[in-house]
Amino acid sequence: MGKNYKEIMPSITTFIFDVDGVLTDGTVTVFPNGELIRSMNIKDGYALKTAVQEGFNVCIISGGTNEAVKSRLRGLGITDIYLGAHNKTEQLDEYLDIYDINPENVLYMGDDIPDIPVMKRCGLPTCPKDAVPEVHRISAYISQKKGGKGCVRDVIEQVLKVQDKWSNHFDAKFD
Template structure:
């Protein structure tokens, strides 16, 4: 864990997640009736819950629209959900104006080119290990885990560690 990433994570008040390729493995599953389903990692979900409990706001910004994502966000307690938003930086700026926050107070986890404008302009912009190589190259950091396989948990724990909340979050289960 680099000192630069820890310093960036200290200022985070809002953590933003992409969905496909970040909270999922990036595969799209369609049933014969045309409906879709996604698989989510429970470790990632608990990381997000710990982050929320520590006082960090959370959001999802995704280019697709899915009732499954809405349900997952609601189940985890994610406060802000933006679906069908191809321009993710524009959606982020709308949210920041609503919350009265600045970009340096944001951590963003993404995996593909539509995430890159936000990744490059926030205080802590990270890519998952399975992200597009160009995105990984321009992110502040890259998780060890792949999207849908614990990358979001790693991202959440980085923020919790930097802000001095990780040990307390873990100790609650002892």
């Protein structure tokens, strides 16, 4: 087996996340007019915004196409959002090429079968507690939080703490 996830965290420069089952709990409410509503965790949002402010590359690659999700993520400062991604490795390759990112420096969090090819190419494959067993097997880190319930905050906070970039946001405010 390769390195322990704690040994990889210091070299992470890039976070890539799936949406459904990672940033959401994977449930969709369908309204009579056909509109689909998802819920996102506010603590995950805070961590995403903090990662962007600290200069990390943050990208979303999702098979879903919800414009409200895109709007929410843009509001957090995320500009690289690939929706409707049916072959996620194509978007991964494009993103890594545009920003000249080494896959070894990427933390990817996914929860289901379509995420596996991307996870296998990234330096730190991670997943929520409630990911499918196939994803659990290839993850270097399994969050104790479920999808949509703080798993994104969990991994971002750990990486930022290891790199001494987490407490920067509180020390001045609470001295």
